[in-house]
Amino acid sequence: MKKKYLALVLARKNSLRLKNKNILKLGKFPLVIHSFKQIVKAKSLFVDVLVSSDSLKIKKYTLRYGFKYLKRPKNLSTKNSTSESAAIHAANYYKKNFGNLDYIVLFQPTSPFRTKKTIMRAVNLSRNYPTKQIVSVNKLIKKKIPNGLIYITPLKKLLKYKTFSYQNFIPLNILSKKESLDIDTIEDFKLAQKYV
Secondary structure, three states: OOOOEEEEEEOOOOOOOOOOHHHOEEOOEEHHHHHHHHHHHOHHHOOEEEEEEOOHHHHHHHHHOOOEEEEOOHHHOOOOOOHHHHHHHHHHHHHHHHOOOOEEEEEOOOOOOOOHHHHHHHHHHHHHOOOOOEEEEEOOOOOOOEEEEEEEEEHHHHHHHOOOOOOOOEEEEEOOHHHHOOOOOHHHHHHHHHHO
């Protein structure tokens, strides 16, 4: 039976270091739209697309793209809230309302340069290692540190370990410095603007 992969975008309103970063305009589009466009290109890989946010603007963008929107509760929208807790909340909501799923593919809006090829590589790797978590890392750095570009986790593993990158995850090596960019600060954003 074909395994079900849910594309999940976590995009809360506030951010610590770079204010409203998920809706900052990068080139012609707000940051979160770049991820939406990437998902559309690879949509056949996913059973569905769910966006979890507490932002009305992001809700508007989500519905415009025909994705499912989940209003994130306040307790999961604070500076101390983890992506994992928001993802588990989203998975439970999806299962209750729309049916079962096997994997979550996490798309963070702060990675505006991921390619369709990378998304497909990640899903193929997951199919080859069905019980493992797939985590993108910078190939250029010896230590395998997640770069935030893409995470794929079996739902069972996320529920058990409450993390997207439990020990012995399978690294997805990313060679491109541009694609690996994770926008967290104003300096990161300025670099992204240069790339655009």
